[in-house]
Amino acid sequence: MSQPLIKTHYSAAELAAMKLEGLPVSKGKVIAKAERESWPFEEVKGVGGTRREYAPPAVILAAIKTKAATVVAATMPARSLPARREEQLPLIETEAQALKADARRGVLQALELLMQRSGYPMKKASTVLLDMARLGQANEQLVGMLKMARDERGRKSPDGLPSVRSVLRFVEYERAGMLAPKKRERDMSVPAWAPFFLGYYQRPEKPTVEHAYRAFCVDWAQAQPGAEVPSVHKVRRFLAKVGNVSREVGRLGERELKTLKPFIRRGFDKLLPGDIYSADGHTFDAEVQHPQHGRPFRPEITTMVDIATRKTVGWSVDLAESALAVLDALRDASLKAGIPAVFYVDNGSGYKNQMMNDVATGFMARLGIEMVNSLPYNSQARGVIERLHQTIWVNAAKSLPGYIGHDMDREAKLATFKLSRKAIAKSGEVQAMPLMSWPQFVAFCDQKVAEYNDRPHRSLPKITDPATGRRRHMTPNEKWALHEAQGFAAHRVTDDEARPLFRPQVLRTVRRCELEVFNNRYFARALEEFHGEQLRVGYDIHDPNTVWVYDEDGRFICTAELDANKRDYMPQSVIERARDKRAAGREKRLESKLAEVREERNGRPVLTVVSETVIPGLSGREIAGAFERLVEPVEALERASPVRTINAPVDIESGFAVPAAPEQRIQAWLELSERAEHGAPLSEKETRWLGSYAKSHEFRVMNQKQNELRQASAW
Numbered sequence: 001m002s003q004p005l006i007k008t009h010y011s012a013a014e015l016a017a018m019k020l021e022g023l024p025v026s027k028g029k030v031i032a033k034a035e036r037e038s039w040p041f042e043e044v045k046g047v048g049g050t051r052r053e054y055a056p057p058a059v060i061l062a063a064i065k066t067k068a069a070t071v072v073a074a075t076m077p078a079r080s081l082p083a084r085r086e087e088q089l090p091l092i093e094t095e096a097q098a099l100k101a102d103a104r105r106g107v108l109q110a111l112e113l114l115m116q117r118s119g120y121p122m123k124k125a126s127t128v129l130l131d132m133a134r135l136g137q138a139n140e141q142l143v144g145m146l147k148m149a150r151d152e153r154g155r156k157s158p159d160g161l162p163s164v165r166s167v168l169r170f171v172e173y174e175r176a177g178m179l180a181p182k183k184r185e186r187d188m189s190v191p192a193w194a195p196f197f198l199g200y201y202q203r204p205e206k207p208t209v210e211h212a213y214r215a216f217c218v219d220w221a222q223a224q225p226g227a228e229v230p231s232v233h234k235v236r237r238f239l240a241k242v243g244n245v246s247r248e249v250g251r252l253g254e255r256e257l258k259t260l261k262p263f264i265r266r267g268f269d270k271l272l273p274g275d276i277y278s279a280d281g282h283t284f285d286a287e288v289q290h291p292q293h294g295r296p297f298r299p300e301i302t303t304m305v306d307i308a309t310r311k312t313v314g315w316s317v318d319l320a321e322s323a324l325a326v327l328d329a330l331r332d333a334s335l336k337a338g339i340p341a342v343f344y345v346d347n348g349s350g351y352k353n354q355m356m357n358d359v360a361t362g363f364m365a366r367l368g369i370e371m372v373n374s375l376p377y378n379s380q381a382r383g384v385i386e387r388l389h390q391t392i393w394v395n396a397a398k399s400l401p402g403y404i405g406h407d408m409d410r411e412a413k414l415a416t417f418k419l420s421r422k423a424i425a426k427s428g429e430v431q432a433m434p435l436m437s438w439p440q441f442v443a444f445c446d447q448k449v450a451e452y453n454d455r456p457h458r459s460l461p462k463i464t465d466p467a468t469g470r471r472r473h474m475t476p477n478e479k480w481a482l483h484e485a486q487g488f489a490a491h492r493v494t495d496d497e498a499r500p501l502f503r504p505q506v507l508r509t510v511r512r513c514e515l516e517v518f519n520n521r522y523f524a525r526a527l528e529e530f531h532g533e534q535l536r537v538g539y540d541i542h543d544p545n546t547v548w549v550y551d552e553d554g555r556f557i558c559t560a561e562l563d564a565n566k567r568d569y570m571p572q573s574v575i576e577r578a579r580d581k582r583a584a585g586r587e588k589r590l591e592s593k594l595a596e597v598r599e600e601r602n603g604r605p606v607l608t609v610v611s612e613t614v615i616p617g618l619s620g621r622e623i624a625g626a627f628e629r630l631v632e633p634v635e636a637l638e639r640a641s642p643v644r645t646i647n648a649p650v651d652i653e654s655g656f657a658v659p660a661a662p663e664q665r666i667q668a669w670l671e672l673s674e675r676a677e678h679g680a681p682l683s684e685k686e687t688r689w690l691g692s693y694a695k696s697h698e699f700r701v702m703n704q705k706q707n708e709l710r711q712a713s714a715w
Helices: 012-018 027-036 058-074 095-118 122-135 140-149 164-175 194-201 209-223 232-241 254-258 323-336 363-367 379-397 410-425 438-453 476-485 495-501 525-530 572-602 620-630 634-640 662-677 684-693 697-714
Strands: 041-045 050-054 276-283 300-306 312-318 342-345 370-373 462-464 471-473 505-509 514-517 520-523 534-539 546-550 556-562
Touching: 012 027, 012 050, 095 122, 095 140, 095 164, 122 140, 122 164, 194 209, 194 232, 209 232, 276 323, 276 379, 300 323, 300 379, 312 323, 312 438, 323 363, 323 495, 379 438, 438 476, 505 514, 514 534, 514 546, 525 556, 662 684, 662 697
Parallel strands: 276 342, 342 370
Antiparallel strands: 041 050, 276 300, 300 312, 462 471, 505 534, 514 520, 520 556, 534 546, 546 556
């Protein structure tokens, strides 16, 4: 229905289209009525000629205005809400606002019902309704709605009821679509200083508000001279208005901030066992004894879990994370549970390597497995295997005496560390060490995996426990058995198939029947016709004596033995005799040196005088007397010689002092040697130092330098 236009003159067709009460609905009858009642008119020119437009009486004009008001009220658009930013949440009215709006709506319904039954106008009906409530003639529900509908911002009445004017305002509020009372909202405008302050607050150092505020005040006063410096309380109120995630931007990195943002929860109801295996390595949080030397260390455990059943299908324990540890866990899973279709892992070096991903020799291609790597630094995507580490291995480590996890008390951790190191220092008594041995640890891990697979898992469906009759979640083993009962059959491999299947392979070129693998040479005559070709070589990580050779299509050719074409350079008997002779000579030299050391320790001369003139200028009797003086008791020497100190090493008898510099010492030795050769007498200290210095390492070095200098000067 179109809205009538308010004007002074209308055509007969316009008046007929309005369908007013007391006015004909056809154009001809309207013209007849206007001529009969002598309505004033005016001639108006149009497209088809001139037409008459009549000025209707006052009664018809009032009806036209009432019609227009009705149309306006019926077609009034709803009150538009203020525009919101896309990232802002569409806030709704509070609970108190909703209760007041419902109470006012109930009061208006009661008012309308009273007006219909009594015929009172709205103001009179409002007065009667409030009087009935004050006199107790209204029901309790209506009185409660009147009290709830009252606006607390006005003057308080003794009885808690609204005034007549307030009830009439409720009608206006309903027509305007604002029946709920307004609530004062916080000022969400961003002050001019806010972006500048956030530059000091949103930092990876995570400064406190006080610390960031102090730095902000200094720079803000310099950047904006004369501008208002907000108080720290105003800054805190502004931060309270910022969203919890937006406030942490800059204080948290992208990886940490991701833990606060929305995420995708993956479902696994449609998966079958073996569809997806997830694997990851975990450094055990307790120390055990090393399998080789028995010292404490933290082993690396690689675990594989089936996503559909949450069952731990394979695991391995090694000294460190490596591709071989992953291979061992994959072999264990393939033997026990079957080969998976998808292998979901991270981007670690144990998974992204040539042994796993090579198109010709990689295990993924040979086993027909598709490896899917998660995004870097996105461990949330592999939450199943990450949570499994906490459930099995962290809890298992806490039950051992060597636990040194991050949540352990620092004092207790240090005491455990000292206890294990003390056991090592105790004459190597490894058996007394309070740590689990390697065989015991492997059995311990196997037991923990079995316990996990038999424990109810909260992500699996619920069943009724046949033993207790209570509802509980299924265990991974029960979920796996359920799939097998429904017709699922795992693609397992036998142990005989696993041996060649899980041998790592590399590509090597044949050179005269030889293959080089990890600095070892392998030989087989069957490779003679493959000279210069590149073949696939499989090896056993535990046995280096044999390798298995395959062609490019994977057909087995032969086995090659380690150094199979190697022969002894000389007959073994000749080598053995040479070794015996060399060993006898070394023993003789060692015995001579040992005797010299013992004689020197006991104060006996190693050499004896065999002639009268060993040193020119000295008789044999004088040399023998010198040796006799060397072997006198220490007490006699101390009594005969005055006390000498280290700071003044001067011989009182001869005045000889050992020079301080190496160059001076070698010159002094050469001079003393020359004096001895010409028969000049030497003191006791000079004789003793002449013999001891000649045995020192410094003498050999300095003597060699002297010889080099003499040779250079000769040239």
